[in-house]
Amino acid sequence: MYLKSIEVHGFKSFAHKLKFDFHNGITGIVGPNGSGKSNVADAVRWVLGEQRIKQLRGGTMQDVIFSGTENRKPLSYASVAITLDNSDHQLPIDYEEVTVARKLYRSGESEYLINGGTCRLKDVNELFYDTGIGKEGYSIIGQGQIDKILSGKPEERRELFDEAAGIVKFKRRKNTSVKKLEEERQNLLRVNDILAELE
Numbered sequence: 333m334y335l336k337s338i339e340v341h342g343f344k345s346f347a348h349k350l351k352f353d354f355h356n357g358i359t360g361i362v363g364p365n366g367s368g369k370s371n372v373a374d375a376v377r378w379v380l381g382e383q384r385i386k387q388l389r390g391g392t393m394q395d396v397i398f399s400g401t402e403n404r405k406p407l408s409y410a411s412v413a414i415t416l417d418n419s420d421h422q423l424p425i426d427y428e429e430v431t432v433a434r435k436l437y438r439s440g441e442s443e444y445l446i447n448g449g450t451c452r453l454k455d456v457n458e459l460f461y462d463t464g465i466g467k468e469g470y471s472i473i474g475q476g477q478i479d480k481i482l483s484g485k486p487e488e489r490r491e492l493f494d495e496a497a498g499i500v501k502f503k504r505r506k507n508t509s510v511k512k513l514e515e516e517r518q519n520l521l522r523v524n525d526i527l528a529e530l531e
C-alpha cells in the first residue's frame with residue numbers, strides 16, 4: 333500500500349484545486365519558509381479524521397479553510413482527498429484503490445467519504461486501524477514528535493506498539509463489548525429491583 337495522491341481545495345494556503353501525485357519510492361517536498369510544506373502533512377492528518385485543532389496548528393476547525401489573501405477572497409469550504417494504492421489489500425476493503433475524502437463548510441457542516449460514498453468518521457478510523465496510517469498512527473511523524481514519544485508516558489508508547497502489532501481493532505471491540513456488558517448488568521439490576529417490588 334502506498335499514497336498515490338493528495339488532492340486539496342480550499343485547505344489552508346491551497347486556494348486552488350491542486351493534486352499532488354506520488355509514486356512508489358521517496359518523494360521530497362521543498363520550498364521557502366511559509367510556502368505550505370507543512371500544510372500538505374496537515375491535509376493528510378485532517379482527512380484521516382484529526383479532530384484536535386492544535387495538531388493542525390489552528391485555533392478553531394474553521395481555520396483550515398482558506399482565509400483569503402490580498403488578491404483572493406476567502407473560500408467557503410475546505411476539501412481534501414487522499415488516494416491509496418491497495419493492491420496488496422492491507423486495507424480491509426475490496427478495492428485496489430481507496431480514496432478517503434473530508435469536506436468542511438464554514439457553517440460547520442462536514443462530511444467524510446470513502447470511495448465516493450458518504451460515511452462516518454468511525455468508518456474512516458476503522459479502515460485504518462492497525463495499519464499505522466490512522467490519525468494515531470506513526471506514518472506521520474511531526475517535528476518534535478520523536479522526543480515526545482521517548483519522553484512520554486509508557487501507556488502512550490504502548491499505544492504505538494499496539495498499532496504496529498495489529499491489535500488496536502481487537503482492543504476497541506473488547507472495550508465496546510465490555511461497555512455493553514456493563515449496560516446489560518445495570519438493566520438486570522433494574523429488572524431485579526422491579527421484581528423484588530412486585531413480590
Ligand code: ATP
Nearest residue numbers: 344345365366367368369370371395396397398399
Ligand atoms: P516552514 O518551512 O517555515 O516550516 P512551511 O512551508 O511548512 O514553512 P506552512 O507552515 O505549511 O509552511 O504554511 C504556512 C502558510 O500557510 C502561511 O503563509 C499561512 O498564512 C498559510 N495559511 C495557513 N492557514 C491558512 C488559511 N486558512 N488560509 C490561508 N492561508 C493559510
